[in-house]
Amino acid sequence: MEDNNKKNKNRKDTQLLTVEDIIREEGARDEKNKTRIISMLKPEIDIAWMYPDTLYLHGDRGNVMALVRYAQNLGLVPKVHRIDLGSGDFNPLDYDILFYGPGEISSFEAVMKDIGTYTRSLAEYVAYGKVMLVTGTTMAMFGERIRRFDPDSANGLGETIDGLCMIPAISEEREYVYGNDLDIRAEYGGYSMELIGTQIQMADVEFYENTNYSRFGSVIYGRGNNGQDGIDGVVYNNAIFTNLLGPVLVANPWLAVTMLKTAADLKGIEIPNDNPDYELEVKSFRLKKQFVEDKM
Amino acid sequence: MSFKTTAGITVGKLGNLAISLIAKNRGTNWAGETAMRIDPELIAHIKGIDADKVIFITGTDGKSTVTNLVAHILRYNGFSVVSNLEGANLTTGVATSLLKASSLGGNVKADYFVFETDERYLYQIREQLPCNNLIVTNILKDQMQRNGDPDYIYRKIRRVIEKFGMNVFLNGDEPRSCSLADYAPKTVFYGAEKHSQAFRKDDTFVTLPCPKCQCSIKFDYYNNDSLGSFHCDKCGYTNNNGNLKEGRRRQADYRSTNADFAARTFRINGTEYTMPYDPPHMLYNYAAATAACKEIAGLTEAQCAEALKSFKLLAGRIESVTYKGRHIKFMRFKQENPETFQNFINTIAADKEDKVVIIGLDTVNDIDPFYMNTFYAFDCDYSQLIRSNVKRFYFVTDTVAYDAANCFMYGGVDPSRVDIIPTGDEEEILDIIEDCGYTNIYLAVTLHKFEIIQEMVRKGK
Numbered sequence: 001m002e003d004n005n006k007k008n009k010n011r012k013d014t015q016l017l018t019v020e021d022i023i024r025e026e027g028a029r030d031e032k033n034k035t036r037i038i039s040m041l042k043p044e045i046d047i048a049w050m051y052p053d054t055l056y057l058h059g060d061r062g063n064v065m066a067l068v069r070y071a072q073n074l075g076l077v078p079k080v081h082r083i084d085l086g087s088g089d090f091n092p093l094d095y096d097i098l099f100y101g102p103g104e105i106s107s108f109e110a111v112m113k114d115i116g117t118y119t120r121s122l123a124e125y126v127a128y129g130k131v132m133l134v135t136g137t138t139m140a141m142f143g144e145r146i147r148r149f150d151p152d153s154a155n156g157l158g159e160t161i162d163g164l165c166m167i168p169a170i171s172e173e174r175e176y177v178y179g180n181d182l183d184i185r186a187e188y189g190g191y192s193m194e195l196i197g198t199q200i201q202m203a204d205v206e207f208y209e210n211t212n213y214s215r216f217g218s219v220i221y222g223r224g225n226n227g228q229d230g231i232d233g234v235v236y237n238n239a240i241f242t243n244l245l246g247p248v249l250v251a252n253p254w255l256a257v258t259m260l261k262t263a264a265d266l267k268g269i270e271i272p273n274d275n276p277d278y279e280l281e282v283k284s285f286r287l288k289k290q291f292v293e294d295k296m
Numbered sequence: 297m298s299f300k301t302t303a304g305i306t307v308g309k310l311g312n313l314a315i316s317l318i319a320k321n322r323g324t325n326w327a328g329e330t331a332m333r334i335d336p337e338l339i340a341h342i343k344g345i346d347a348d349k350v351i352f353i354t355g356t357d358g359k360s361t362v363t364n365l366v367a368h369i370l371r372y373n374g375f376s377v378v379s380n381l382e383g384a385n386l387t388t389g390v391a392t393s394l395l396k397a398s399s400l401g402g403n404v405k406a407d408y409f410v411f412e413t414d415e416r417y418l419y420q421i422r423e424q425l426p427c428n429n430l431i432v433t434n435i436l437k438d439q440m441q442r443n444g445d446p447d448y449i450y451r452k453i454r455r456v457i458e459k460f461g462m463n464v465f466l467n468g469d470e471p472r473s474c475s476l477a478d479y480a481p482k483t484v485f486y487g488a489e490k491h492s493q494a495f496r497k498d499d500t501f502v503t504l505p506c507p508k509c510q511c512s513i514k515f516d517y518y519n520n521d522s523l524g525s526f527h528c529d530k531c532g533y534t535n536n537n538g539n540l541k542e543g544r545r546r547q548a549d550y551r552s553t554n555a556d557f558a559a560r561t562f563r564i565n566g567t568e569y570t571m572p573y574d575p576p577h578m579l580y581n582y583a584a585a586t587a588a589c590k591e592i593a594g595l596t597e598a599q600c601a602e603a604l605k606s607f608k609l610l611a612g613r614i615e616s617v618t619y620k621g622r623h624i625k626f627m628r629f630k631q632e633n634p635e636t637f638q639n640f641i642n643t644i645a646a647d648k649e650d651k652v653v654i655i656g657l658d659t660v661n662d663i664d665p666f667y668m669n670t671f672y673a674f675d676c677d678y679s680q681l682i683r684s685n686v687k688r689f690y691f692v693t694d695t696v697a698y699d700a701a702n703c704f705m706y707g708g709v710d711p712s713r714v715d716i717i718p719t720g721d722e723e724e725i726l727d728i729i730e731d732c733g734y735t736n737i738y739l740a741v742t743l744h745k746f747e748i749i750q751e752m753v754r755k756g757k
Contacts, residue, residue: 053505060671061501061674084511086511106510107510110509152455179441179669180667181667198671200441200445202444250703250706280698280702281702287695287696288668288696295665
């Protein structure tokens with residue numbers, strides 16, 4: 001792990017020198033070539049692990065580990081950066097993949113306050129088509145608002161928390177937790193893939209119409225957003241918001257690889273070794289698929 | 297007393313009698329459940345209970361053990377105690393225990409009432425049963441399908457403390473439950489000094505959000521997974537004397553110190569105790585029980601220490617069976633609970649002899665729908681296990697064997713030492729044990745599966 005500020009400093013120091021040398025030698029002039037040359041020399045993928053101790057539930061650190069493993073598998077050089085709450089000076093545009101794991105609703109206001117310091121650059125990050133993964137109930141934080149459950153109010157309705165309004169969603173905290181397997185058919189990065197994972201639902205999510213966004217997954221088995229519309233999550237450009245949580249990228253490395261390839265492509269990196277090893281995960285997937293099918 | 301209550305008590309007591317004649321170890325909820333169908337407020341109608349003499353024990357891990365410890369210490373010192381020691385910790389389990397002790401007229405006589413209470417049912421139980429004392433062992437990740445996240449449970453416990461103004465006994469080394477002190481009229485903290493088995497985790501692992509400001513909680517060390525010396529750099533919330541800000545101090549009133557695991561001794565407030573059980577997390581349980589027995593019943597540390605010498609848990613932490621020269625050690629851990637799984641890993645790692653480890657993480661068959669969950673294992677640290685002479689790892693079960701194996705391999709286990717056998721068949725597991733070539737075997741399967749294996753071994757397979 002690297003401290004964010006330290007990482008920025010180091011990168012400037014080392015890379016500027018290298019770039020200048022390359023530009024001289026190759027005669028490259030424009031910014032695009034400059035970026036490409038940097039990437040060819042050093043196919044680094046910078047992964048920002050957002051608020052790991054705050055969005056800390058369900059073993060989601062496995063997702064970061066899967067990104068690292070498969071980045072190495074593809075011949076890339078992954079660099080993971082822990083971004084803690086209140087660390088300051090965070091600029092999403094310095095990174096290639098952002099990962100927000102599942103957290104507790106009680107943490108959302110503090111997290112949103114921190115995100116508020118870089119909302120504009122985060123919006124730009126998503127608009128540029130850079131890669132982002134948001135799992136579990138944390139998805140609700142990116143919506144318009146969250147209605148909390150209050151056991152002491154007559155109708156169970158508690159306070160309303162304003163969200164980040166990055167996705168067209170309204171969420172309502174559930175009185176009782178819903179936990180189950182979730183099997184979806186997802187479309188991402190030009191690929192169609194089946195993903196099996198876990199859903200621990202603390203809040204139901206309703207998406208309203210917005211042509212900029214499309215469903216992330218169609219539910220094959222499980223609940224998805226609300227158990228009614230057969231939809232899981234939402235995707236905008238290359239930003240994924242999904243109810244799948246836990247080490248979903250460990251269990252479904254084909255999604256991890258697609259994310260990495262997308263990030264690499266945006267950075268102008270050619271994948272050095274496009275032959276990822278899924279053997280164990282495919283065997284695992286088959287066992288789990290059988291279990292899910294037996295429940296259907 | 298209403299006819300409904302009389303009928304409920306009569307039926308409940310007859311039920312308890314029938315259960316005791318048919319199967320003593322079964323039906324810990326049944327009598328209470330039946331009686332409360334007749335009178336849903338039956339517990340509230342039981343007479344003779346002084347709220348100051350009632351203790352609830354709740355939390356994620358350790359509540360059965362602490363309940364047993366408190367009841368044992370009190371009984372050893374001559375007090376009569378009504379308790380649900382069998383672990384039936386829902387409203388109906390508490391009712392069953394009270395019915396056993398009550399007269400047909402609904403009167404119950406005892407010096408103390410010590411009840412393990414399920415975190416999610418705490419409010420319903422407290423609504424009916426007056427109680428002024430609450431021990432919270434800890435609030436950790438557990439049973440996600442029921443509990444979702446720890447904050448879900450935190451809010452339930454906080455609501456009870458606030459609404460009923462309960463005095464609390466809190467684990468000062470567990471950041472989340474420790475902060476419940478903000479809502480209680482009176483708090484007693486318990487904890488443990490850094491001991492020889494304390495450890496650290498690097499920052500590839502997560503901790504938890506600070507309950508005050510949601511920023512990172514940092515642990516200086518762990519005495520047990522999730523318990524230790526902690527601080528928040530942002531707001532100063534800490535239990536560490538070396539890094540205090542005014543008004544944020546969380547100093548334990550009852551602290552297990554000078555732990556000597558080889559000699560099986562430790563101290564609380566200067567008094568020497570003998571450890572009946574020596575896993576590190578027990579130091580917290582001993583401190584919690586001492587705190588409650590001294591503060592509520594007026595016992596001294598010396599009286600508590602004397603009582604501990606004869607303490608026995610209903611179910612041992614490690615059970616052993618021998619099969620064809622193989623010594624199979626079965627350890628209890630709770631699925632969906634990283635802390636107990638980490639304890640399991642640490643216990644195996646403490647054994648430096650050559651060994652084989654068989655991991656049978658399984659589907660979670662707790663409530664409908666049954667589901668697959670191995671993700672809690674990603675919160676665990678396998679580095680000590682890797683260095684402890686494990687010759688082979690076998691991963692079994694017919695659903696998540698590959699997932700579990702993959703998790704261990706992500707944790708650093710050498711794939712060449714891993715065998716994955718996707719089977720749910722207990723006989724096949726015994727075949728693995730027989731053919732593995734080693735005599736020191738650790739087995740992590742569900743309790744149900746272990747009981748089947750145990751029975752097969754007893755019958756010579």
